[in-house]
Amino acid sequence: MPRPFYILLAILALGAPQARAQRTEIARGIVYHDRNGNGRRDPGEPGLRDVRVSNQRVIVRTDRSGRYELPVTENTVLFVIKPKNWATVVDADGVARGYYIHNPRGTNKLRYGGVPPTGPLPASIDFALRPNRESRRFRFLLFGDTQPRDQKEIDYIAHDIVDQLIGFPAAFGVTLGDIVFNDLSLFPSLKRTLGAIGLPWFYVLGNHDTDQDVKGDELSTETFRRHFGPAYYSFDYGEVHFVVLDNILWKGPGYSGGLGPEQMEWLTNDLALVPPKQPVFLFMHIPLESTAERDRILALLQGRRTTFSASAHTHTQSHRFIGEAQGWHGSEPHHHLISGTVCGSWWSGAPDERGIPHATMSDGTPNGYSVVNVDGSRYTIDYYAASRPSSYQxxxxxxxxxxxxxxxxxxxxxxxxxxxxxxxxxxxxxxxxxxxxxxxxxxxxxxxxxxxxxxxxxxxxxxxxxxxxxxxxxxxxxxxxxxxxxxxxxxxxxxxxxxxxxxxxxxxxx
Known part of the structure; x- marks a missing residue:
């Protein structure tokens, strides 16, 4: 079992005010080798040691038997931080399921359903991993705002983007927020559409993906959680440590760019366990320059060999190089990509022969997506205009x-x-x-x-x-x-x- 002082520190990290307001329990479980790939722990499937597990505040490592313990309150998401050369269970739409939501009373009275009551804390919350050989050379897809208003615009995505990518040889895909355009009932259809590409898919929360019938930030990600899991998390693939951030602070109404103290604490703990020579890639929705904790995030990245971050949100495309004037003191400027979007200018403009608007963005960039090619600590980025040949640059x-x-x-x-x-x-x-x-x-x-x-x-x-x-x-x-x-x-x-x-x-x- 993890050492008792880790649990004590974890409980303290939840904060005294929150501890008084909500009941704190200890969650226990095992991270195990899912030998038959069924997502359930069967006899003879061993635990995996030294795997990181988090409660969105602190991070512990499993012991030699694969066991962990973490404190949880009445609304906590536990998740495994996928290690290199292992994969979590994914559902039929490619969404990773290496998490557990603990919310005994639920939030299903929200307009778009929130999280249904999960009941009492299970005796053991186990996470399945299966071996997955990962090369130092791989590539992944980056989708800026897909942001459909309705099923018709999901069909635009299907025929303008997805059709040409089915079977694309990549490790995974990432949607950089604004998955939909306020109507969260479209989450299932959008997931199925992107799932047709046939890749594991990771989702970033955008300002149009929040539960906007709540007054503050605390419950604004409930429906997102039900469909996609935690709003911030991390995983390793190949040589790279990937971090997904939730930098939407919902103020009901309105929002600003920021992480908040709890997520900032988690990010500090997460990166403290990442060796300085390991590349770190961050994904977020609002650009880094408009995130309240920008300077603190950059400070956590200082001294690392390779760092890169990507956002979307502006419906334009831009490469930013953050240097000394912005508080960065690395040997090379930090590279931040503001990605062009799948929906372009929100599916505006004249339709083509298929009935799909050209959706050119306001800076003249066609709607499309990026492919990031990784080779150890090095990377390149390609931009592909929707339904155009790769030579159209x-x-x-x-x-x-x-x-x-x-x-x-x-x-x-x-x-x-x-x-x-x-x-x-x-x-x-x-x-x-x-x-x-x-x-x-x-x-x-x-x-x-x-x-x-x-x-x-x-x-x-x-x-x-x-x-x-x-x-x-x-x-x-x-x-x-x-x-x-x-x-x-x-x-x-x-x-x-x-x-x-x-x-x-x-x-x-x-």
């Missing part, structure tokens, strides 16, 4: 036709969807010389033309697009003097990982 804005005498005064604008301040971009016309394009922070011209159509005498069908925002991945250059004829503009970019991509556009000169 940029849009190029230039005049359709221009007079020869005006060509040298015309600009070309390139939107490199996954571009960053570390990208280099060049342009040439025909077989001419390569010339550098300069980064500009402005609005995407192609997107602005779409907005102009909405105010024309013949506006396109579909929900109106949001107003254009300033893009962080635009480059511009002046055309050279050109003679009459058809010319090909080529834009070449090298990304932060050293990879090169090209895009083309033809131009008529008269």
């Amino acid at each position: 940029m849009s190029i804005a230039a005049p359709e036709e221009i007079e020869a005498r005006a060509s040298a005064s015309a600009d070309v604008q390139a939107n490199i969807f996954a571009g960053s301040s570390r990208s280099t971009v060049q342009m040439r016309v025909g077989d001419g010389p390569w010339t550098p394009m300069e980064p500009v922070v402005t609005q995407d011209r192609t997107y602005m033309s779409l907005k102009e159509l909405e105010t024309s005498s013949t506006p396109p069908p579909g929900r109106r697009l949001p107003n254009a925002s300033k893009s962080t991945h635009l480059w511009a250059a002046r055309l050279p003097a050109l003679g009459p004829g058809l010319h090909t503009i080529t834009v070449r970019t090298t990304d932060m990982f050293g990879r090169t991509f090209e895009g083309h556009r033809v131009l008529r000169v008269r």
